[in-house]
Structures are given as structure tokens and as C-alpha cells.
Amino acid sequence: MKLYGIDLSTYVAKVQVVLRNKNVAYELVAPPDGYNSPAYRKISPLGSIPALVDNQVTLSESEAIVEYLEEVHPDPAMLPSMSSERAHARMLSRVHDTWVEPQLRALFPLIRQGLTDGADTHIDNFHMRLERFESVANPAPFLTGTTLGLADCAWPTTFAQARQLFPHFGRALEIPASLEQWAAHLDTHPAVQDVKTRCDTAMTQWMKQFANA
Numbered sequence: 001m002k003l004y005g006i007d008l009s010t011y012v013a014k015v016q017v018v019l020r021n022k023n024v025a026y027e028l029v030a031p032p033d034g035y036n037s038p039a040y041r042k043i044s045p046l047g048s049i050p051a052l053v054d055n056q057v058t059l060s061e062s063e064a065i066v067e068y069l070e071e072v073h074p075d076p077a078m079l080p081s082m083s084s085e086r087a088h089a090r091m092l093s094r095v096h097d098t099w100v101e102p103q104l105r106a107l108f109p110l111i112r113q114g115l116t117d118g119a120d121t122h123i124d125n126f127h128m129r130l131e132r133f134e135s136v137a138n139p140a141p142f143l144t145g146t147t148l149g150l151a152d153c154a155w156p157t158t159f160a161q162a163r164q165l166f167p168h169f170g171r172a173l174e175i176p177a178s179l180e181q182w183a184a185h186l187d188t189h190p191a192v193q194d195v196k197t198r199c200d201t202a203m204t205q206w207m208k209q210f211a212n213a
């Protein structure tokens with residue numbers, strides 16, 4: 001299995017956490033000439049990362065990829081067995097991907113361009129949305145039960161990136177009290193640790209370019 005991606009991407013990290021938790025061997029490959037390049041689009045037509053190549057199938061979109069992995073490598077299960085709980089798990093994943101994390105990624109172009117206008121709004125929205133997420137999350141200790149689930153996997157690197165990006169704008173990540181233990185617990189999970197460390201290092205490197213901006 002080949003996973004196209006780079007360490008800096010939360011969505012690539014999410015897929016890697018799932019692969020590691022399921023003990024699936026994979027090779028992480030940087031997209032040739034970077035994502036969106038003509039060379040990479042010959043491999044993965046959408047040009048985005050992550051992309052998974054497994055035998056005959058090439059998949060983009062991290063949620064499609066992790067759901068595929070859940071089907072072809074069902075052990076350990078990372079979605080609950082009851083339909084209502086599975087739907088809730090998927091809802092939690094989408095809240096991360098489509099609602100909370102986009103407020104974080106909106107900071108990247110600001111940093112690149114040396115701007116600060118608008119950062120507070122994105123950081124406030126991130127925190128407001130995280131609080132709404134808290135109202136539908138009930139970690140015990142993971143979001144969907146006693147073992148790591150698909151819904152958990154994107155958060156550790158999103159939080160790690162927020163811890164590095166928010167201070168650039170004089171702000172700090174505030175994790176709601178009832179989610180603190182869950183977030184700390186995730187960071188020590190064996191499927192998460194190494195992936196998170198590499199993402200953190202990549203973010204530190206990326207930020208260095210703009211240190212004196």
C-alpha cells in the first residue's frame with residue numbers, strides 16, 4: 001500500500017494513525033513535484049493529499065480512505081457496531097474535517113503573507129466550534145468507546161498544529177475542560193505518537209521560514 005502525502009498534513013496524519021492502529025504495512029511517499037503537480041495528478045487525478053494506492057484502487061479524500069481501510073482491515077474495529085453509533089461517529093469526523101479544522105488552515109495563508117488581520121476571527125471560530133463539538137462528544141475515554149476510533153484520529157495533529165500556530169498571533173489553544181483528558185490520552189496512544197511527532201516537527205520547520213516576518 002502506498003500513501004501519498006507529507007508529514008505536515010493533518011489529513012495524511014489521520015490516515016496514518018488508522019493504518020498504524022490496524023497494523024497495516026504502508027509506504028509514505030511524497031507526491032512527485034508536490035501535490036497538484038502534473039506528475040502527481042497522473043497518479044492521483046484530484047491532486048490532493050492524502051491519496052491511497054492499494055492494488056487496483058486509487059483513492060483521495062481521507063474519510064473515504066479510512067472507511068475503505070475499515071472495510072478491508074476490519075480488525076481492530078474503529079467504528080461502533082450499531083448504526084446509530086456509527087452515524088454519530090461519522091458526524092464527529094465531519095465536524096472536525098468540515099467545520100473545526102478549516103478555521104485552523106485559514107491561518108496558513110495569513111502566516112505565509114505576513115498578515116494578522118482575520119486571524120482572531122478564525123481562532124475565535126475554532127474555539128466556538130470546538131465548544132459545540134464538546135456538546136456532542138462524550139469521550140470514554142475515546143470518542144466512540146474504550147478503543148481508538150476513526151473519529152479520534154484527526155484531532156491530535158490538529159491540536160498540535162493549533163498549539164504552534166495560535167501563538168504566532170498571540171493566542172493559545174484552549175481545549176474545553178471536558179475534552180482535556182481525551183486530548184492528552186490521544187497523544188500517548190501508540191498509533192498516534194510517532195505520527196504526531198513528525199507532524200509537529202514538520203510544522204516547526206514550516207514556521208521557521210516566517211519567524212522573522
Ligand SMILES: N[C@@H](CCC(=O)N[C@@H](CS)C(=O)NCC(=O)O)C(=O)O
Pocket residue numbers: 009010011035036047048049050060061062063097
Ligand atoms: N478533504 C480532504 C482534505 C485534504 C487536504 O486539504 N489536503 C491538502 C493538503 S493538507 C491538499 O491536498 N490540498 C490541495 C489543494 O487544495 O488543491 C481530505 O480529507 O483528504
